[in-house]
Amino acid sequence: MPSAQQHVILPQFGRTLGAQKTGADHAKMGAVIDPESRPQKVETVRKLVQAGQFSPQLYAFLLDELLVCVDAKASDYREWLGFASLCAVRLDRPVCAALCTALASGPQAALSLLPEDGAFRQRAYLLAAQAKSAGVDSARLVSEAAEQAQKAGLNVSAALFLGQVGKRSAAKELWLRLLGGSLPPYERALVHAQLALLFLRSDSASDAADGKRHAVLCGQILDEIADDYESQNQRALALDCYRVLSQLGEASGAFENVTEGYLGMLRIFKSERLVGEALWVYDELLRIATDAGEHELCAEQCRDAAAFLYRCGLPTSAQRYLLSAADALARVADVRLRAGAVRLAEHALLSAADLLSTLSAPDRLHRVLEQLAALRSDVAERSRYQRLAELIGTAGAPARSDLGKPAAKSVETLPGSASQRAALPAVWSLDLLEWEANASPELVCLRLLLDASRPELTRRHALLALLLLDGADPTQKSEAVQIRLVGSLGSLRAYEAIAPLARLYHTSRATQPGGAALRVAILDVLPRLPFPRSLQLVVEALQDPALAVRSQAQASLARLGTVELLGPLGQILVDASDLGVKLAIVSALGRIADPRAVERLLQVFLQSDDPLRREARRGLVSLRDASLRPLYARALLSVSADRAQDLNILISELFPSGL
Numbered sequence: 001m002p003s004a005q006q007h008v009i010l011p012q013f014g015r016t017l018g019a020q021k022t023g024a025d026h027a028k029m030g031a032v033i034d035p036e037s038r039p040q041k042v043e044t045v046r047k048l049v050q051a052g053q054f055s056p057q058l059y060a061f062l063l064d065e066l067l068v069c070v071d072a073k074a075s076d077y078r079e080w081l082g083f084a085s086l087c088a089v090r091l092d093r094p095v096c097a098a099l100c101t102a103l104a105s106g107p108q109a110a111l112s113l114l115p116e117d118g119a120f121r122q123r124a125y126l127l128a129a130q131a132k133s134a135g136v137d138s139a140r141l142v143s144e145a146a147e148q149a150q151k152a153g154l155n156v157s158a159a160l161f162l163g164q165v166g167k168r169s170a171a172k173e174l175w176l177r178l179l180g181g182s183l184p185p186y187e188r189a190l191v192h193a194q195l196a197l198l199f200l201r202s203d204s205a206s207d208a209a210d211g212k213r214h215a216v217l218c219g220q221i222l223d224e225i226a227d228d229y230e231s232q233n234q235r236a237l238a239l240d241c242y243r244v245l246s247q248l249g250e251a252s253g254a255f256e257n258v259t260e261g262y263l264g265m266l267r268i269f270k271s272e273r274l275v276g277e278a279l280w281v282y283d284e285l286l287r288i289a290t291d292a293g294e295h296e297l298c299a300e301q302c303r304d305a306a307a308f309l310y311r312c313g314l315p316t317s318a319q320r321y322l323l324s325a326a327d328a329l330a331r332v333a334d335v336r337l338r339a340g341a342v343r344l345a346e347h348a349l350l351s352a353a354d355l356l357s358t359l360s361a362p363d364r365l366h367r368v369l370e371q372l373a374a375l376r377s378d379v380a381e382r383s384r385y386q387r388l389a390e391l392i393g394t395a396g397a398p399a400r401s402d403l404g405k406p407a408a409k410s411v412e413t414l415p416g417s418a419s420q421r422a423a424l425p426a427v428w429s430l431d432l433l434e435w436e437a438n439a440s441p442e443l444v445c446l447r448l449l450l451d452a453s454r455p456e457l458t459r460r461h462a463l464l465a466l467l468l469l470d471g472a473d474p475t476q477k478s479e480a481v482q483i484r485l486v487g488s489l490g491s492l493r494a495y496e497a498i499a500p501l502a503r504l505y506h507t508s509r510a511t512q513p514g515g516a517a518l519r520v521a522i523l524d525v526l527p528r529l530p531f532p533r534s535l536q537l538v539v540e541a542l543q544d545p546a547l548a549v550r551s552q553a554q555a556s557l558a559r560l561g562t563v564e565l566l567g568p569l570g571q572i573l574v575d576a577s578d579l580g581v582k583l584a585i586v587s588a589l590g591r592i593a594d595p596r597a598v599e600r601l602l603q604v605f606l607q608s609d610d611p612l613r614r615e616a617r618r619g620l621v622s623l624r625d626a627s628l629r630p631l632y633a634r635a636l637l638s639v640s641a642d643r644a645q646d647l648n649i650l651i652s653e654l655f656p657s658g659l
Helices: 004-013 023-027 038-050 056-066 074-090 094-105 107-111 120-131 135-151 155-164 168-179 185-199 205-231 235-252 255-271 275-291 295-311 315-338 342-356 362-375 379-392 427-437 441-449 456-469 479-491 495-511 517-528 532-541 547-559 563-575 579-589 595-607 612-622 626-638 641-654
Strands: none
Touching (some): 038 056, 038 074, 056 074, 056 456, 074 094, 074 456, 094 120, 094 456, 107 120, 120 135, 120 155, 120 441, 135 155, 155 168, 155 185, 168 185, 185 205, 205 235, 205 255, 235 255, 235 427, 235 532, 255 275, 255 295, 275 295, 275 315, 315 342, 315 362, 362 379, 427 441, 427 495, 441 456, 441 495, 456 479, 479 517, 495 532, 517 532, 532 563, 563 579, 563 595, 579 595, 579 612, 595 612, 595 626, 595 641, 612 641, 626 641
């Protein structure tokens, strides 16, 4: 029975404590309490906690009104987490108490709150999180995490933990157990990759041979499925395959896998005209090829990079790669000379001279001509090369390039995000963990909550989702709670959130085709997760049986205008037959400040009729930029006679001073 003090204090919350908010209210996940009244209500909660007066109503208030204020300052939020943890302990919710404590005080304090039996997955990941800052004790903690993960049935996590602490035999047993099950082809390839990496560097000859065998099996499977993905235009999935191939090849010393992986990535990035990403791959491939002494491949890829950059209108960057190609050809000549292949060395030097003659690099050309003169036995030919070398001289020569390292930045602006790709992620582990999670919002959010490298805001939203679920399957919750969960998942701003959202969407569509509210909420948050997988789900929802869902899908499609999705959006624009879908995509393109988006919009403007043409024009006006003048000038050269006047009017509006 509540005390007299409770009877006096609880009504001060008014409807706040007992009100049943709609799912739409909570999906916004904003600050619920009026900021001016928040200090007073927090003080009331503080008094209740100090008096030890805990109740389900107080816990609901903490969750529904305080913890949802994710933008609160750290000290305030940490205090509220402490209140929630104490309340959860008194209400016999030890897992919820531990999760709140994990965010407030760290994993070690949270572990003490978990029940001795059960909560295996929470204990596993709390132990792994504690190990990251445990110093000499970390190996023991990770081993304990592996034991708990096995009890939870998380064999992928357990095997990864065991591999971290060098328990290769135990890890191998778990990986082989997974191979003995019914794994999809891609995940089967990733398990082979794990086994290869586990034993390739082993001192045991038999283990090393076993590692190579698994590397070969991984490569064979990935080759096949990458080709299938590319043929089905599923480039994001093919890209993952090529990433694994390149990383595994580099780790195992299998140069053919390295080149196949990097060339596959290049093919995709170039087709999407993702310049930054493509240049990062070129530079990595050049670095690896140089270390392997594959100078002919270096020269070939430098010329390929230059051709790509010229097509993208980046001549300065292209010329730097041509200089590197000439350097690589000079190295080819050196290798051939040492092998006694004089004629082949001469051929490489002639190719280098041919490249350098088109560039401003007199010192390099002078040096190559001198080398050619030294190779000639005929006096007349030797004299000719010597005279050419003397005429060219070495004045004003730039420094010799450093092949294999990223080229220095020029004044040109390179589209793309190479700086964000300083290193490829360990795809073989991340994708296996995603497969293990099986789109479970609980497991996804648990990992995000305990990942200290994630933004604080992401971790707070992950905690909210976990507290809402309280260990239950989301489909067993009310629609209002599921919509709140969707709001938290969308606010994670993390790729991992997409799989749980897709699962909720498909479950709702299969079991409640007429119940549109949950699916509308899912589609509404997807633009916060601008990944190809989100776009794929939105496109799928365009065929939803509920009109409200289809309308929301079109609205979300228009908001998914990001550089990362340029390629998929362009492909959908080509394939789509529905006018509403095309309009949504053109609207999305109008949000992307990138020359490739402007090119797409120009095509629509010059080749389509209203309303597509009108929407494309609106996008072109919003993306006006002086640097786009050359693009419009090229369009003038190819525009049809019946659209020339329209283009000229648009250009005069965008650039009053002319092109």
